[in-house]
Amino acid sequence: MLVPFLFLGLTALLPVHPAAGEGERPVSQCQMIARSLPAATFASLSGPAILPAQARADEEVRITFIGHSTFFIETPGGVTIATDYNGWYKTPALPTVVTMNKAHSSHYTMHPEPGIAHVLHGWDEASATGADHDLVVDDVYIRNVPTDIRSWGGAMEPNGNSIFIFEVAGLCIGHLGHLHHELTDTQYAEIGRLDILMVPVDGGLTMGADSMSRVVQRLRSSLILPMHRTGPPVERFLAMFGADFEVVRNDGATLSVSLRSLPKQPTIHILAGM
Incomplete structure (x- = not known):
């Protein structure tokens, strides 16, 4: 093959095609x-x-950690995206696009602010195969890969979470959402290359640090941005990686990155507030 x-x-x-034909x-x-x-x-x-x-290898994408699992992404074309948007954490401006996951109320809201052009749920209870997003907004292409999620009773609910992927300025940016299991080969293939990975490091609310570290190592992203839980869980997550990974702690909450400026060594970059 x-x-x-x-x-x-x-x-x-x-480049991502700016538009696709009918049904494509x-x-x-x-x-x-x-x-x-x-x-x-x-x-x-x-x-x-x-x-x-x-x-556009030098075009920069700005990523700001807002809180919990919400990042604010600003594209070179002026599109703004808030991940796992819940309405509690205020973004610097009203987002053009928001993505959500339904694990807990800290990952979604059923009452997003008026004026948000695109509200993308990471679940679809009416579909047996889960949510299916393929959206082009100016210079960014947004898609998702569904994964299963634990229900409050502990059973696995098929396709209740989504990994959202943002393709912009030559970069592939992935947000794992509330990932509750290690990925299958099919899911890795559907995800493809991720240059920047937003990963929950809570140590058990999603997955244990060892399981999550295996996902990170398999995806082989250049830049890893921890999210979802501060304090000791972050240190346990970092302990899973050896000298092949660099660790950077940032005094600020914002990072600007381009395809050309991606680190050559895989780097776990901890933004302020995380």
Whole structure:
């Protein structure tokens, strides 16, 4: 199966298409394969398509840790995104897009502020396969990969959580949400490449530190941003990684990053407030 791996290498250089035809999904620059063969949507290999991705290698995305599992993402095109938006943690501006997960009320709200253009739930109780988002907003493509979630009674609820993925400025940014289990090979393939990973490090409310560290190591992201729980759980999470991972503690809550400025060594970057 050479084709999927060839597709991964080529699409790492290609921009997200600004629009897709009727009934078509946008082409992901991050996925190993686009959904499943033989229904994969392959990127164009023409020379001009490569140039925009190269031209924007220095374009920066701003990421601010707001609190708990809410980050505020600002794209070069001016789109603003709040992850696991609950209405409690106030963002610097009204987001264009909010994503939510339903594990606890700290991860969603059924009453988002008026004026938010796109409210994306990470669950869909009417669908057996879970939420399915493929949204292009100006310079960002947003999609999701459903995962299971523990109910209050302890049983696993299929597709109750979503890993949201934001593709912008050549970067692949993933937010694990309230991940309750290690991922399957199929889910890893659907996720594809993640340059920046937002990961819960609570030590057990989602998954134990050892299980979560295996997910992080498998995804092989350049930049890992802890979230969801401060204090001792963070230290237990850090203890799972060896010298291959650098640890950086930031005095500020905001980080600006571009495709060109990604660290060469995998780096766990702890933003202020975490």
